[in-house]
Amino acid sequence: GENVEQHPSTLSVQEGDSAVIKCTYSDSASNYFPWYKQELGKRPQLIIDIRSNVGEKKDQRIAVTLNKTAKHFSLHITETQPEDSAVYFCAAGDGKTSYDKVIFGPGTSLSVIP
Amino acid sequence: GAGVSQSPSNKVTEKGKDVELRCDPISGHTALYWYRQRLGQGLEFLIYFQGNSAPDKSGLPSDRFSAERTGESVSTLTIQRTQQEDSAVYLCASSLVAGGQEQFFGPGTRLTVL
Numbered sequence: 010g011e012n013v014e015q016h017p018s019t020l021s022v023q024e025g026d027s028a029v030i031k032c033t034y035s036d037s038a039s040n041y042f043p044w045y046k047q048e049l050g051k052r053p054q055l056i057i058d059i060r061s062n063v064g065e066k067k068d069q070r071i072a073v074t075l076n077k078t079a080k081h082f083s084l085h086i087t088e089t090q091p092e093d094s095a096v097y098f099c100a101a102g103d104g105k106t107s108y109d110k111v112i113f114g115p116g117t118s119l120s121v122i123p
Numbered sequence: 124g125a126g127v128s129q130s131p132s133n134k135v136t137e138k139g140k141d142v143e144l145r146c147d148p149i150s151g152h153t154a155l156y157w158y159r160q161r162l163g164q165g166l167e168f169l170i171y172f173q174g175n176s177a178p179d180k181s182g183l184p185s186d187r188f189s190a191e192r193t194g195e196s197v198s199t200l201t202i203q204r205t206q207q208e209d210s211a212v213y214l215c216a217s218s219l220v221a222g223g224q225e226q227f228f229g230p231g232t233r234l235t236v237l
Contacts, residue, residue, distance in 0.1 A: 010181065043225070052214065052228040053166065098166060110156070110179060111226075115165040 011036040013101050015114030022089050023122050030117045032099035033081045041102030042075060042082050043111060048095045056097075057084070089121045125149065127229035129215050135235045136205055144200045144232045148217030156226060157190055157200050158214045166214065172198060205236045 012035040022028050034042075043058035059066045059073045059082065066073050070089075075082040086093055096118050100111035128147045136142050148155050157169040168182035172192040183189070187205075192198040202209055212233050216226040 045226075052230055053226075054228070055225045058225070110168065110171045112168060113158075113166040 011039055011101055011112040013099060013112050013114040015099055015117055017117060018115065019118045019120075021120045021122060024089060024091060026089055028086045028089055028093070028119055028121075030084045030097055030099070030119070031081060032083070032101075032114050033079075034101035034112075035080070036101065037077075037080060039101040041111065042073070043100050044073060044084050045098045045100065045113075046095045047098065047116075053098060086119075089119075091121050091123050094119055094121045127215060127217050127227050129213075129229040129232050131232060132230065133233045133235075135237065137237050138207060139204055141201065141203045142205055142234060144202075144213050144215075144234070146198045146200070146215030146217075146229055148196070148198070148215070149227055151195075152217035152219055152227070153195050154218040154220065154224070154226075155192055155198050156216045156218075157198070158216065159184075159211045160214055160231070161211045169200070169213075202234075205234075207236050210234055210236045 013032055015032045020028055040061035044056050045053040046056045047053040057068050057071050057073050059075050061077055064075055070087045072085040096116045098116045099114040102111050127149055130145045134142055153174045155172045159167045159169055170183055170190045171179040187203045190200045212231040214231045215229045218224040218226045
């Protein structure tokens with residue numbers, strides 16, 4: 010089955026700097042890659058997703074890039090703000106079930122220092 | 124509109140007892156997922172329901188865990204003979220249809236096994 014790795018596990022940046030989180034996946038048939046943000050004590054929420062027919066997607070200060078050949082994808086947050094502090098989870102869609110199910114990475118705890 | 128709801132929000136039980144956790148998905152959502160999140164850890168996939176198809180139970184950690192869903196409505200996750208290592212937050216999520224759709228998470232049930 011699909012296996013998703015995520016790095017780094019923790020990340021601290023100064024407010025205004027950029028943050029990059031990287032994920033790799035194992036199943037070359039995966040074709041859906043969402044990112045979820047989980048603030049302390051809250052439920053995960055989708056912030057951006059990308060499908061395998063595009064290489065990059067941007068939404069304001071957030072962007073995601075996908076390299077299908079290398080089987081990795083990354084989340085980029087620019088001009089970080091304290092409210093960006095949270096745990097971020099990447100995920101990859103299980104191609105065996107037509108990406109009905111996604112497998113999550115272990116998460117990255119991002120701290121933005123004011 | 125109403126989001127995903129879960130009950131109870133907190134459950135404390137004694138080792139060896141059975142527990143039942145409930146999830147009410149968003150109306151009209153055909154896909155429903157259960158995850159386990161241990162303290163400070165990632166989202167561990169447990170089981171996935173999609174419409175009337177056979178559920179994907181590949182993530183259930185042992186035969187003490189089972190789940191049911193009636194049609195496209197309520198789901199219950201049952202843990203029999205609970206162990207201390209079952210202590211975690213159990214999150215339910217639903218999505219509109221299969222195929223790479225946003226998952227909407229419930230608030231979770233925090234299970235503590237003494």
